Amino acid sequence: MSEPSSVPPPGERRMRLRGLHHVTAIVADLERTTAFYRDVLGLALTDEGDNDDDPGTRHFWFGDAAATPGTLVSFLEYPQMAEATDGRGGVHHFAFQVGSADEQLAWRDYLRDRGVPCSEIFERGRFRSIYFRDPDGNLLEIATA
Structure with a gap:
């Protein structure tokens, strides 16, 4: 197996992913989530409000105090959803x-x-x-x- 190259092959587009911006997970209770991610793990609660794609669904963001992309984890609150199962397509x-x-x-x-x-x-x-x-x-x- 050859070593990966940091130089794109000739003729390919020069688009580049620069890292993760955020990860989003679904939770049942954002107060419980806040108690864990802010109060236990020490992440800053950087934003809280409704989800732009699903108005009426609460969406909280945690990360460093400046909400720097790459530090962000967000959570959507869906208390009525069933628990997830492990499998392809899941995280x-x-x-x-x-x-x-x-x-x-x-x-x-x-x-x-x-x-x-x-x-x-x-x-x-x-x-x-x-x-x-x-x-x-x-x-x-x-x-x-």
Whole structure:
């Protein structure tokens, strides 16, 4: 298998994805979601209101205090929806990044101290991971850089 090239083949368009802007998940209760993502994980609640595509559906955004794309996670509230099942077309998990193995270990202990079940540290080669779930069952990862 050859190494990926950062140079596009001749004649191809020079469009480029620059990274993730945000991830959106569906939850049952935005107050419970806020208590977890803001109060436990420490993300800023950067915007709250109705969803532009589905007026009447509450939509909250979390990220850094400046709402910088790439830090954003948003949630749509649909309390009447059935729980998701795993399968093709679904999202398995989303990952947050920390700066060091020590910080990751501190997060694991912090989460456990707050009653959030959290995995042991998994060595991934290029990075390390811990896993836990939010109140709606979304699988989250904290990965080292």
